[in-house]
Amino acid sequence: MTALLPGMCQPFPVPGIRLGVAQAGIKRQGRDDLLVIETQAGASCAALFTRNAFCAAPVIVAREHLASAPRWLVVNSGNANAGTGERGLADARQTCECLAGLAGGDARQVLPFSTGVIGEYLPLDRLERALPEALASLDEEGWERAARAIMTTDTRVKMASRRIPVAGDTLTVTGIAKGAGMIHPDMATMLAFLGSDARIDAADLQSLLARCVDRTFNCITVDGDTSTNDACVLLASGMSPAPRLVPGTAEFAGFEQAVFEVCAELAEAIVRDGEGATKLIRIRVEQAADGGEARTVAKTIAHSPLVKTAFFASDPNWGRILAAIGRAGCQHLDINRVSIWLGSVQIVDQGSRAAGYTEASGAAVMAQDDILVRVVLGRGSATETVLTCDFSYDYVRINAEYRT
Template identity: 60%
Template sequence: MAVGLGPLPDFYPVAGLQIGVAKAGIKKPGRRDLVVLALAEGAQVAGVFTRNQFCAAPVLVTRRHLAAAAPRYLLINTGNANAGNGARGMTDAQACCEALAELTGESAQSVLPFSTGVIGEPLPVDRIRAGLPEALANLSDNGWTEAAQGIMTTDTLPKGESRQIELDGKTVTISGISKGAGMIRPNMATMLGFIATDANIDGSVLQSLVSELGEASFNRITIDGDTSTNDCCMLIATGQSQAPAITADSPHLPALREALRDVFMTLAHAIVRDGEGATKFITIRVEQAGSQQEALDVAYTIAHSPLVKTALFASDPNWGRILAAVGRAGVPDLALEAIEIDLGEVPLVRQGGRADGYTEALGKQVMAETEITIRISLGRGPVTETVWTCDLSHDYVTINAEYRT
């Protein structure tokens, strides 16, 4: 039921990166569930990770390995999150890294593990170990489509984006995939996101880019307000392009940043469009806030309101639910007469009450659309923030009630 989410693009291969996918039977037989990304020597990886204090073992191991060695492989499994497993989870994540290292001749610290799926169940290490030879045998430059499928859980469609830009007459490629449909209110990134480029990017700039772009995209989406234990967003730079090196003062950095931003945004929005049970894609734009925090407080209070989300699903212009959410967002000393609320192009609230000229018919017309913008102007300052979310349908409850069956 994904909203406006089309098929995967034709992916451009990223020089210096190969992808292999296997069917390891981690949760269900016969589906792609194990992905290996092999990086050329000299490639760099930067990431942002969940702030959930029960973060999964692979998150902890990946952060540790990133600090210790140059990454050569990313190992991703779906079907099991390896979260909530205590010391065993750490041992199992490390064992998977060691298994891949043995097959490739690299050190275990050069392997970064990632997992997604059910929390609290032991990782089937033997199945992952048995699936690795197939994944390695399938390594190719053109494995993005299979990888996008191989990291899905409750996603109904795979998610990806790919583009090329010219820097100083040389081609730079950016390709990426993401997954996520529920347990989504990232507090760093998304459930899983992997973006790769063949640009030659300075390491400190790479970390700055993934932090900045993750904040503006994946950290501005929410399905249900739940931050996962496994959230990771990784930016890979292989350095294989012939374009000039990107440093903090490079004249080509703005163009590369903008291209990366477009990819990050597309992948983040795809998660909302494929939210569990979603039938509508909602943009919540808060303007004239006094600070970023109060703008986000208002936006997320609306985005997380079950009453607002169910009204959106029903195409019911019950605008009082939006007004009530703004009022309880915790912004101090709101001047109610200064607040404006619009539903699409239709004014809802002016000077503390219903806008002149508003009719139920106008509101219902907007609510019937599949893509809706809710705009709130607080009249307090210069800050604008945007959050993207979806409606709350019967299917969301069904999907999550039956998730483990």
């Protein structure tokens, strides 16, 4: 059985949100691979989706249904239902129809999600046969089993939870995610589902989620590949007796911080579980002209296979970092103002090798499991941090053998 990531706690149940799983045999027999999430009538729902032009059929249908006060999410692993044309769209819509019929709702209140191999048709018959079992197992305590059901190449379940006091009551935020490869989100992550018992308008929930995602899931990368199926959903059941959350209040800010922390914890868990990853690398770019420039420089470093393989080998080949900064597209970059650190070790000072730097000190930092790369551009006041991981032999093996 897959384990929890270090430091990860069991999630808090969320009043008004239930999760149920089943074994549909979509990828292989004997494992949960179908998930249904149910919330209350009148709940609020926010969602963000991939910007990949070849977005999967369930993404298209979920976007269509988002404005219809969704009450159910249905998720399958093992098959992405992407690159499947009109049949894929019909299968995604039929999945919604089937679930709505069983649950007593409207198909437009169902958001479908899929993850797995691209270009294969969804085995709709197996999925439909398993839906009653998933509905029968709906439970507010079902978060961990749900997290396992959506895994593909993940080796660890990814869960996070927060409880915060609001006006004498308590609000809960709990989330699960899956993702280990094809991670370079342009909206969210592979798949992430969050729930809360807060009372909040859907428009406010949507803008809040967008801000949290931009600072978390949009700041991670494993391999620079944006998936066809990325989605992040936040349900708010409205079951808490706490007052309705209104922007501009301390209570709203506290709730947003809790959502941010759950997203941040899940995002880091994805990078730590990157396919074949052995190290977590934080790339912080400071004194950039603006936030976009800082993030671009950080991602250019993070996407470099040469940088990532050097980290795997614990080789302080800092010229690879320097080269990545130089090709990041900073207009009129003054290289004589650029400085770079590995952890507390300065490797570049004002554009060239730092006087006190030694290979031994650089190698000592590179051998660590959690590494900070700090880049100071000397151009402004903006700072951004991107999380990534190293490239190991196992990354190639996992992806070469993905369909075998």
